Amino acid sequence: MRILKARYRGAGEFLVAYQASFPYGGLFFPTREHVTVGELVLAEVRFPELGDRLLLRSFVAWRRSARVREGTPAGVGVEFLASELHKRNFLLSAARGEVPKVVARNHRRIPVSLPVAWQVKEERTRLSAVVEDIGPGGAFLRTAEHRPIGTSVVVEITPPGGAAPLAVEGRVAWSRTEVGHEGFGIEFRCRDTGGLRRLKEMCRRLERLDAAAAM
Secondary structure (H helix, E strand, O other), X not given: OEEEEEEOOOHHHHHHXXXXXXXXXXXXXXXXXXXXXXXXXXXXXXXXXXXXXXXXXXXXXXXXXXXXXXXXXXXXXXXXXXXXXXXXXXXXXXXXXXXXXXXXXXXXXXXXXXXXXXXXXXXXXXEEEEEEEEEOOEEEEEOOOOOOOOOEEEEEEOOOOOOOOEEEEEEEEEEEOOOOOOEEEEEEOOOOHHHHHHHHHHHHHHHXXXXXXXX
């Protein structure tokens, strides 16, 4: 899936580019690159007040040519998918100064919808959740089960077509209790380079599968 990198010098510039006319929001993305209307893309949004880049599944709704006399650049209208509503709301809240600045991540998160099993490290009870985004540094688990920040957990992740799950240890870094969007973020803690290598390879595989699904 093509990634369109939307970089803004500030929240005000992001809000100018924001397209409120789309049902779930979107952006005007200036580009002369050939992008097909209807094409599924990932909009990678970044502005200083956000603190970190955010990936949103989107599609190209329209294109327009440059209008030199009017000073209007060529570009495309990128519409966010309905599944990205919470991320859209978070972007707008960050741009309006309604949420604290997020600590920047070292790795890009891949949007997915992947059933997983997890458990608190010192407990035997296995619970179910859905991973909504993942990267070598961590993941977001959609679940109504909450654990205190700092709790050590183990997540068993099986990518589509995988034969055996990969058990990854981590800690609860933050939680979200908004109704319909409950869950918590995990910071992965690989004990050895082999575990980190397997995790990175799994993330690359998920990214390739995501790209293939969009073709």
